Amino acid sequence: MQHVNSWRDVAAATGAADRAAAEEGVRHAYRTAGLAEPGQIVWAQSPRAAVGIVEKLADAGRSVREEVRTRPWAEERRRMYDELGPAGWSALWSATGAQLWETTAALAERIRSGVVADLAPRPEDEGAVRLVLLDAVLGQHDAAWLAAFDGRGDRLTGLAEVARNAGWWWPYENAVVISERPQVLHRDEAGRLDHGEGPALAYGDGFALYAWRGMPVPAAFLEELASLTPHRIREEENAELRRVMLEYYGYDRYLTESGARPVHRDETGILWRIALDGDEDVVMVEVVNSTPEPDGTHRTYWLRVPPATRTAKEGVAWTFGLEGAAYAPVRQT
Protein backbone atom coordinates (compact mmCIF):
# COMPACT_ATOMS: atom_id res chain seq x y z
CA MET A 1 0.00 0.00 0.00
CA GLN A 2 3.00 2.32 0.34
CA HIS A 3 3.41 1.92 -3.37
CA VAL A 4 -0.25 2.54 -3.96
CA ASN A 5 -0.16 5.84 -2.16
CA SER A 6 2.86 7.06 -4.09
CA TRP A 7 1.12 6.08 -7.33
CA ARG A 8 -2.04 7.78 -6.12
CA ASP A 9 0.05 10.95 -5.93
CA VAL A 10 1.44 10.32 -9.42
CA ALA A 11 -2.06 10.02 -10.88
CA ALA A 12 -3.10 13.32 -9.28
CA ALA A 13 0.19 15.20 -9.83
CA THR A 14 0.02 18.71 -11.26
CA GLY A 15 2.64 21.24 -12.29
CA ALA A 16 5.55 21.34 -14.66
CA ALA A 17 6.98 18.05 -15.86
CA ASP A 18 10.54 17.09 -15.06
CA ARG A 19 11.37 17.05 -18.74
CA ALA A 20 14.88 15.61 -18.44
CA ALA A 21 13.67 12.74 -16.26
CA ALA A 22 10.68 12.06 -18.50
CA GLU A 23 12.83 12.06 -21.64
CA GLU A 24 15.29 9.67 -19.99
CA GLY A 25 12.30 7.44 -19.17
CA VAL A 26 11.22 7.52 -22.79
CA ARG A 27 14.68 6.53 -24.03
CA HIS A 28 14.81 3.81 -21.37
CA ALA A 29 11.45 2.44 -22.53
CA TYR A 30 12.63 2.36 -26.15
CA ARG A 31 15.86 0.56 -25.22
CA THR A 32 13.93 -1.96 -23.11
CA ALA A 33 11.66 -2.61 -26.10
CA GLY A 34 14.72 -3.24 -28.30
CA LEU A 35 14.11 -0.09 -30.33
CA ALA A 36 16.49 2.67 -31.36
CA GLU A 37 16.01 5.78 -29.22
CA PRO A 38 13.66 8.31 -30.85
CA GLY A 39 15.43 11.03 -32.84
CA GLN A 40 13.02 13.75 -31.82
CA ILE A 41 11.12 14.51 -28.60
CA VAL A 42 8.51 17.28 -28.80
CA TRP A 43 6.75 18.73 -25.75
CA ALA A 44 3.12 19.87 -25.73
CA GLN A 45 1.24 21.86 -23.08
CA SER A 46 -1.72 19.47 -23.00
CA PRO A 47 -3.03 16.24 -24.52
CA ARG A 48 -5.14 18.41 -26.83
CA ALA A 49 -2.06 20.27 -28.07
CA ALA A 50 -0.20 16.95 -28.36
CA VAL A 51 -2.86 15.53 -30.68
CA GLY A 52 -2.46 18.63 -32.89
CA ILE A 53 1.32 18.15 -32.98
CA VAL A 54 1.03 14.40 -33.70
CA GLU A 55 -1.27 15.13 -36.64
CA LYS A 56 1.35 17.43 -38.18
CA LEU A 57 4.44 15.30 -37.46
CA ALA A 58 6.50 14.55 -40.55
CA ASP A 59 8.61 11.37 -40.79
CA ALA A 60 7.57 10.17 -37.35
CA GLY A 61 7.24 6.61 -38.60
CA ARG A 62 4.69 4.15 -37.31
CA SER A 63 3.33 4.03 -33.77
CA VAL A 64 5.44 1.83 -31.49
CA ARG A 65 2.97 1.89 -28.61
CA GLU A 66 2.57 -1.87 -28.92
CA GLU A 67 6.31 -2.54 -28.48
CA VAL A 68 6.98 0.18 -25.91
CA ARG A 69 3.93 -0.17 -23.70
CA THR A 70 1.48 -2.94 -24.46
CA ARG A 71 3.75 -5.93 -25.02
CA PRO A 72 6.04 -5.34 -22.01
CA TRP A 73 2.97 -4.78 -19.86
CA ALA A 74 1.27 -7.96 -21.09
CA GLU A 75 4.41 -10.04 -20.66
CA GLU A 76 5.04 -8.74 -17.16
CA ARG A 77 1.45 -9.45 -16.27
CA ARG A 78 1.77 -12.99 -17.59
CA ARG A 79 5.03 -13.51 -15.71
CA MET A 80 3.55 -12.33 -12.43
CA TYR A 81 0.33 -14.23 -12.95
CA ASP A 82 2.33 -17.44 -13.44
CA GLU A 83 4.46 -16.65 -10.40
CA LEU A 84 1.62 -15.67 -8.04
CA GLY A 85 -1.23 -17.82 -9.34
CA PRO A 86 -4.76 -16.56 -10.00
CA ALA A 87 -5.54 -15.84 -6.34
CA GLY A 88 -2.19 -14.18 -5.71
CA TRP A 89 -2.50 -11.98 -8.78
CA SER A 90 -6.04 -11.08 -7.87
CA ALA A 91 -4.97 -10.15 -4.34
CA LEU A 92 -2.10 -8.06 -5.63
CA TRP A 93 -4.32 -6.21 -8.09
CA SER A 94 -6.98 -5.67 -5.48
CA ALA A 95 -4.42 -4.16 -3.09
CA THR A 96 -2.75 -1.98 -5.70
CA GLY A 97 -4.15 -1.11 -9.12
CA ALA A 98 -7.80 -1.66 -8.23
CA GLN A 99 -7.56 1.11 -5.63
CA LEU A 100 -6.71 3.65 -8.30
CA TRP A 101 -8.40 2.18 -11.32
CA GLU A 102 -11.87 3.64 -11.20
CA THR A 103 -10.99 7.27 -10.58
CA THR A 104 -7.97 7.32 -12.89
CA ALA A 105 -9.71 5.55 -15.76
CA ALA A 106 -12.68 7.91 -15.43
CA LEU A 107 -10.35 10.92 -15.49
CA ALA A 108 -8.54 9.65 -18.60
CA GLU A 109 -11.85 9.08 -20.35
CA ARG A 110 -12.98 12.60 -19.50
CA ILE A 111 -9.76 13.99 -20.96
CA ARG A 112 -10.27 11.95 -24.14
CA SER A 113 -13.84 13.21 -24.49
CA GLY A 114 -12.69 16.77 -23.85
CA VAL A 115 -9.97 16.54 -26.51
CA VAL A 116 -12.44 15.10 -29.02
CA ALA A 117 -15.05 17.77 -28.23
CA ASP A 118 -12.49 20.56 -28.65
CA LEU A 119 -10.74 19.29 -31.78
CA ALA A 120 -13.65 17.72 -33.64
CA PRO A 121 -16.64 20.05 -33.52
CA ARG A 122 -18.21 18.07 -36.40
CA PRO A 123 -19.08 14.42 -35.69
CA GLU A 124 -17.40 13.35 -38.97
CA ASP A 125 -14.04 14.64 -37.68
CA GLU A 126 -14.13 12.63 -34.45
CA GLY A 127 -12.70 9.45 -35.94
CA ALA A 128 -9.39 11.06 -36.85
CA VAL A 129 -8.90 12.53 -33.37
CA ARG A 130 -9.85 9.26 -31.68
CA LEU A 131 -7.31 7.41 -33.83
CA VAL A 132 -4.52 9.66 -32.59
CA LEU A 133 -5.73 9.21 -29.00
CA LEU A 134 -5.45 5.43 -29.44
CA ASP A 135 -1.69 5.84 -29.91
CA ALA A 136 -1.29 7.56 -26.54
CA VAL A 137 0.51 6.09 -23.56
CA LEU A 138 -1.19 7.66 -20.55
CA GLY A 139 1.88 8.55 -18.47
CA GLN A 140 0.72 9.62 -15.01
CA HIS A 141 -2.73 8.16 -15.72
CA ASP A 142 -1.22 4.69 -16.15
CA ALA A 143 -0.58 4.86 -12.39
CA ALA A 144 -3.11 2.14 -11.55
CA TRP A 145 -1.43 -0.69 -13.37
CA LEU A 146 2.09 0.62 -12.79
CA ALA A 147 1.30 0.41 -9.05
CA ALA A 148 0.66 -3.32 -9.41
CA PHE A 149 4.05 -3.93 -11.03
CA ASP A 150 6.08 -1.55 -8.88
CA GLY A 151 9.11 -3.18 -7.28
CA ARG A 152 8.60 -6.49 -9.10
CA GLY A 153 11.01 -6.21 -12.00
CA ASP A 154 12.74 -3.63 -14.15
CA ARG A 155 11.01 -4.26 -17.44
CA LEU A 156 8.64 -1.31 -16.97
CA THR A 157 11.15 1.09 -15.40
CA GLY A 158 11.14 3.46 -18.38
CA LEU A 159 7.35 3.65 -18.52
CA ALA A 160 7.20 4.25 -14.77
CA GLU A 161 9.81 6.99 -15.04
CA VAL A 162 7.80 8.86 -17.67
CA ALA A 163 4.62 8.39 -15.60
CA ARG A 164 6.24 9.90 -12.51
CA ASN A 165 7.39 12.95 -14.41
CA ALA A 166 4.97 13.78 -17.22
CA GLY A 167 1.52 13.42 -18.74
CA TRP A 168 0.38 11.50 -21.80
CA TRP A 169 2.87 10.63 -24.51
CA TRP A 170 2.86 9.32 -28.06
CA PRO A 171 5.68 6.96 -29.09
CA TYR A 172 6.52 6.67 -32.81
CA GLU A 173 9.51 5.12 -34.51
CA ASN A 174 11.38 8.38 -34.96
CA ALA A 175 9.59 10.83 -32.72
CA VAL A 176 7.87 11.15 -29.38
CA VAL A 177 5.35 13.78 -28.37
CA ILE A 178 4.94 14.28 -24.60
CA SER A 179 2.32 16.35 -22.83
CA GLU A 180 2.85 18.37 -19.70
CA ARG A 181 0.70 17.49 -16.69
CA PRO A 182 -2.31 19.62 -15.76
CA GLN A 183 -1.66 22.79 -13.79
CA VAL A 184 -4.95 22.51 -11.94
CA LEU A 185 -6.79 19.46 -10.66
CA HIS A 186 -9.69 19.68 -8.24
CA ARG A 187 -11.42 16.52 -7.11
CA ASP A 188 -13.79 15.67 -4.30
CA GLU A 189 -13.03 13.12 -1.61
CA ALA A 190 -14.35 10.36 -3.85
CA GLY A 191 -11.82 11.30 -6.53
CA ARG A 192 -14.32 12.80 -8.98
CA LEU A 193 -13.61 16.02 -10.88
CA ASP A 194 -15.28 18.74 -8.86
CA HIS A 195 -14.94 22.50 -8.71
CA GLY A 196 -17.49 25.26 -8.41
CA GLU A 197 -15.26 28.27 -9.04
CA GLY A 198 -13.44 27.40 -12.24
CA PRO A 199 -12.10 24.45 -14.20
CA ALA A 200 -11.74 21.18 -12.31
CA LEU A 201 -8.87 20.26 -14.63
CA ALA A 202 -6.76 22.75 -16.58
CA TYR A 203 -3.58 22.53 -18.61
CA GLY A 204 -1.12 25.35 -19.33
CA ASP A 205 -2.54 26.11 -22.76
CA GLY A 206 -6.10 26.58 -21.52
CA PHE A 207 -7.40 23.11 -22.29
CA ALA A 208 -9.81 22.58 -19.41
CA LEU A 209 -12.68 20.47 -18.09
CA TYR A 210 -15.45 21.76 -15.86
CA ALA A 211 -17.30 19.46 -13.51
CA TRP A 212 -19.37 19.37 -10.36
CA ARG A 213 -19.00 16.18 -8.33
CA GLY A 214 -17.95 14.38 -11.47
CA MET A 215 -20.76 15.67 -13.65
CA PRO A 216 -19.52 17.63 -16.69
CA VAL A 217 -20.92 21.16 -16.75
CA PRO A 218 -20.43 24.05 -19.21
CA ALA A 219 -17.92 26.73 -18.15
CA ALA A 220 -20.54 29.48 -18.43
CA PHE A 221 -22.82 27.56 -16.09
CA LEU A 222 -20.27 27.78 -13.26
CA GLU A 223 -20.00 31.55 -13.66
CA GLU A 224 -23.72 31.79 -13.05
CA LEU A 225 -23.64 29.76 -9.83
CA ALA A 226 -22.37 32.64 -7.73
CA SER A 227 -25.48 34.71 -8.46
CA LEU A 228 -28.16 32.03 -8.12
CA THR A 229 -31.59 32.73 -6.70
CA PRO A 230 -34.31 30.25 -5.69
CA HIS A 231 -36.37 31.67 -8.58
CA ARG A 232 -33.60 30.97 -11.09
CA ILE A 233 -33.22 27.42 -9.73
CA ARG A 234 -36.93 26.72 -10.13
CA GLU A 235 -36.80 28.11 -13.67
CA GLU A 236 -33.92 25.90 -14.85
CA GLU A 237 -35.37 23.34 -17.26
CA ASN A 238 -32.40 20.98 -17.39
CA ALA A 239 -32.95 18.67 -14.41
CA GLU A 240 -29.26 17.74 -14.05
CA LEU A 241 -28.12 21.34 -14.01
CA ARG A 242 -30.90 22.21 -11.57
CA ARG A 243 -29.59 19.53 -9.21
CA VAL A 244 -26.13 21.06 -9.39
CA MET A 245 -27.62 24.49 -8.73
CA LEU A 246 -29.38 23.15 -5.67
CA GLU A 247 -26.23 21.55 -4.34
CA TYR A 248 -24.17 24.66 -4.95
CA TYR A 249 -26.77 27.02 -3.54
CA GLY A 250 -27.10 24.81 -0.49
CA TYR A 251 -30.12 22.71 0.31
CA ASP A 252 -30.43 24.38 3.70
CA ARG A 253 -30.50 27.86 2.20
CA TYR A 254 -32.97 26.79 -0.43
CA LEU A 255 -35.16 25.11 2.16
CA THR A 256 -35.22 28.27 4.26
CA GLU A 257 -35.84 30.64 1.38
CA SER A 258 -38.45 28.50 -0.31
CA GLY A 259 -40.38 28.10 2.94
CA ALA A 260 -40.08 24.30 2.96
CA ARG A 261 -41.40 22.44 6.00
CA PRO A 262 -39.93 19.31 7.50
CA VAL A 263 -41.87 16.18 6.59
CA HIS A 264 -40.71 14.00 9.47
CA ARG A 265 -38.43 14.15 12.46
CA ASP A 266 -36.97 11.38 14.65
CA GLU A 267 -33.82 10.49 16.58
CA THR A 268 -31.76 10.10 13.40
CA GLY A 269 -32.57 13.49 11.88
CA ILE A 270 -35.12 15.47 9.90
CA LEU A 271 -36.69 14.60 6.56
CA TRP A 272 -37.32 17.42 4.06
CA ARG A 273 -39.13 17.47 0.76
CA ILE A 274 -38.98 20.03 -2.03
CA ALA A 275 -41.44 19.67 -4.90
CA LEU A 276 -40.00 20.56 -8.31
CA ASP A 277 -41.99 21.13 -11.49
CA GLY A 278 -41.28 18.52 -14.14
CA ASP A 279 -38.88 16.52 -11.96
CA GLU A 280 -39.17 14.13 -9.06
CA ASP A 281 -39.25 15.66 -5.58
CA VAL A 282 -35.99 16.30 -3.81
CA VAL A 283 -36.15 14.38 -0.54
CA MET A 284 -33.34 14.85 1.95
CA VAL A 285 -32.40 13.80 5.43
CA GLU A 286 -30.82 16.45 7.59
CA VAL A 287 -28.39 14.84 10.00
CA VAL A 288 -26.01 16.17 12.61
CA ASN A 289 -22.44 14.91 12.66
CA SER A 290 -21.83 12.99 15.88
CA THR A 291 -18.26 14.14 16.36
CA PRO A 292 -18.00 17.84 17.25
CA GLU A 293 -15.88 20.16 15.11
CA PRO A 294 -12.75 21.62 16.76
CA ASP A 295 -14.80 24.65 17.87
CA GLY A 296 -17.30 22.40 19.66
CA THR A 297 -20.13 22.85 17.18
CA HIS A 298 -21.74 19.94 15.34
CA ARG A 299 -21.81 20.06 11.56
CA THR A 300 -25.22 19.60 9.98
CA TYR A 301 -25.37 18.04 6.56
CA TRP A 302 -27.95 16.91 4.04
CA LEU A 303 -28.09 13.66 2.12
CA ARG A 304 -30.45 13.15 -0.76
CA VAL A 305 -32.50 9.95 -0.53
CA PRO A 306 -35.09 8.31 -2.83
CA PRO A 307 -38.34 10.25 -3.24
CA ALA A 308 -40.42 7.44 -1.70
CA THR A 309 -38.66 7.82 1.68
CA ARG A 310 -41.20 8.49 4.46
CA THR A 311 -39.17 8.93 7.64
CA ALA A 312 -35.78 10.36 8.57
CA LYS A 313 -34.64 7.01 9.92
CA GLU A 314 -35.70 5.25 6.73
CA GLY A 315 -33.66 7.81 4.81
CA VAL A 316 -30.50 7.40 6.89
CA ALA A 317 -30.87 3.61 6.74
CA TRP A 318 -31.18 3.79 2.96
CA THR A 319 -27.84 5.61 2.70
CA PHE A 320 -26.28 2.43 4.12
CA GLY A 321 -28.37 0.03 2.05
CA LEU A 322 -30.63 -0.96 4.98
CA GLU A 323 -34.33 -1.00 5.79
CA GLY A 324 -35.36 1.56 8.38
CA ALA A 325 -36.02 -1.02 11.10
CA ALA A 326 -32.57 -2.58 10.66
CA TYR A 327 -30.66 0.65 11.27
CA ALA A 328 -29.61 0.87 14.91
CA PRO A 329 -26.02 1.90 15.61
CA VAL A 330 -25.01 1.33 19.23
CA ARG A 331 -22.27 3.87 18.84
CA GLN A 332 -21.58 6.61 16.31
CA THR A 333 -18.85 9.18 15.97
Next chain:
Amino acid sequence: MYRQGDVLIMALEESAVPAPFLKAPDELRDGRGRLVLALGEVTGHAHAVQGPGRLIREAGPFGPMLLHLPEGGRVVHEEHATIPLPQGWFRVVRQREYAPGAIRIVAD
Protein backbone atom coordinates in the same frame (compact mmCIF):
# COMPACT_ATOMS: atom_id res chain seq x y z
CA MET B 1 -23.80 -1.87 14.56
CA TYR B 2 -21.30 0.99 14.69
CA ARG B 3 -20.98 4.11 12.62
CA GLN B 4 -17.96 6.30 12.05
CA GLY B 5 -18.83 9.13 9.67
CA ASP B 6 -19.69 7.69 6.28
CA VAL B 7 -18.80 4.11 7.24
CA LEU B 8 -21.21 1.66 8.88
CA ILE B 9 -19.82 -1.46 10.56
CA MET B 10 -22.31 -4.26 11.20
CA ALA B 11 -21.55 -7.33 13.30
CA LEU B 12 -21.98 -10.57 11.37
CA GLU B 13 -22.26 -14.15 12.63
CA GLU B 14 -19.37 -16.22 11.30
CA SER B 15 -21.92 -18.67 9.91
CA ALA B 16 -23.36 -15.81 7.84
CA VAL B 17 -20.02 -15.07 6.17
CA PRO B 18 -20.30 -16.26 2.57
CA ALA B 19 -18.07 -19.34 2.26
CA PRO B 20 -15.93 -18.06 -0.65
CA PHE B 21 -14.80 -15.13 1.45
CA LEU B 22 -13.38 -17.29 4.21
CA LYS B 23 -10.73 -18.36 1.70
CA ALA B 24 -10.54 -15.11 -0.27
CA PRO B 25 -7.28 -13.19 -0.29
CA ASP B 26 -6.94 -10.38 2.25
CA GLU B 27 -6.63 -6.74 1.41
CA LEU B 28 -3.07 -5.62 2.04
CA ARG B 29 -2.39 -3.26 4.93
CA ASP B 30 -1.36 0.31 4.26
CA GLY B 31 2.13 1.73 4.83
CA ARG B 32 1.33 2.15 8.53
CA GLY B 33 0.23 -1.46 8.88
CA ARG B 34 -3.47 -0.63 9.11
CA LEU B 35 -6.55 -2.21 7.58
CA VAL B 36 -8.08 0.68 5.63
CA LEU B 37 -11.89 0.55 5.51
CA ALA B 38 -12.22 3.75 3.48
CA LEU B 39 -9.76 6.35 2.27
CA GLY B 40 -10.46 9.95 1.27
CA GLU B 41 -8.78 10.66 -2.08
CA VAL B 42 -8.01 14.27 -1.35
CA THR B 43 -7.29 14.53 2.37
CA GLY B 44 -5.84 11.02 2.67
CA HIS B 45 -7.85 10.67 5.88
CA ALA B 46 -8.75 7.04 6.49
CA HIS B 47 -11.19 4.97 8.50
CA ALA B 48 -8.75 2.28 9.61
CA VAL B 49 -8.17 -0.54 12.09
CA GLN B 50 -4.87 -1.46 13.68
CA GLY B 51 -3.88 -4.80 15.13
CA PRO B 52 -4.58 -8.40 14.15
CA GLY B 53 -7.36 -9.06 11.67
CA ARG B 54 -8.22 -9.37 8.04
CA LEU B 55 -10.15 -7.32 5.55
CA ILE B 56 -11.76 -8.89 2.50
CA ARG B 57 -13.19 -6.85 -0.33
CA GLU B 58 -16.35 -8.21 -1.88
CA ALA B 59 -16.79 -6.13 -5.01
CA GLY B 60 -16.20 -2.64 -6.30
CA PRO B 61 -13.87 0.00 -4.93
CA PHE B 62 -16.35 1.25 -2.33
CA GLY B 63 -17.21 -2.03 -0.66
CA PRO B 64 -19.00 -3.59 0.99
CA MET B 65 -16.15 -5.32 2.71
CA LEU B 66 -15.85 -8.00 5.36
CA LEU B 67 -13.71 -7.41 8.41
CA HIS B 68 -12.55 -10.11 10.81
CA LEU B 69 -11.08 -9.10 14.16
CA PRO B 70 -10.10 -12.19 16.19
CA GLU B 71 -9.17 -10.05 19.18
CA GLY B 72 -11.36 -7.02 18.59
CA GLY B 73 -9.89 -3.67 17.56
CA ARG B 74 -10.31 0.06 17.27
CA VAL B 75 -11.54 2.04 14.27
CA VAL B 76 -9.67 5.32 14.01
CA HIS B 77 -10.09 8.37 11.78
CA GLU B 78 -8.42 11.79 11.74
CA GLU B 79 -11.71 13.63 12.24
CA HIS B 80 -13.91 11.19 14.13
CA ALA B 81 -13.73 9.74 17.62
CA THR B 82 -12.28 6.22 17.86
CA ILE B 83 -14.72 3.32 18.06
CA PRO B 84 -13.74 0.12 19.91
CA LEU B 85 -15.00 -3.07 18.27
CA PRO B 86 -15.50 -6.47 19.94
CA GLN B 87 -14.00 -9.58 18.41
CA GLY B 88 -15.80 -11.16 15.49
CA TRP B 89 -16.83 -10.63 11.87
CA PHE B 90 -18.24 -7.40 10.49
CA ARG B 91 -19.69 -6.12 7.26
CA VAL B 92 -18.39 -2.65 6.35
CA VAL B 93 -20.60 -0.41 4.22
CA ARG B 94 -19.85 3.03 2.75
CA GLN B 95 -22.60 5.60 2.89
CA ARG B 96 -24.29 6.47 -0.38
CA GLU B 97 -26.44 9.30 -1.60
CA TYR B 98 -29.38 9.25 -3.96
CA ALA B 99 -29.12 11.01 -7.29
CA PRO B 100 -31.89 10.55 -9.84
CA GLY B 101 -30.71 7.90 -12.30
CA ALA B 102 -27.60 7.13 -10.26
CA ILE B 103 -26.43 6.45 -6.74
CA ARG B 104 -23.35 8.21 -5.51
CA ILE B 105 -21.15 7.44 -2.58
CA VAL B 106 -20.72 9.99 0.15
CA ALA B 107 -17.26 11.22 0.97
CA ASP B 108 -16.88 12.97 4.31
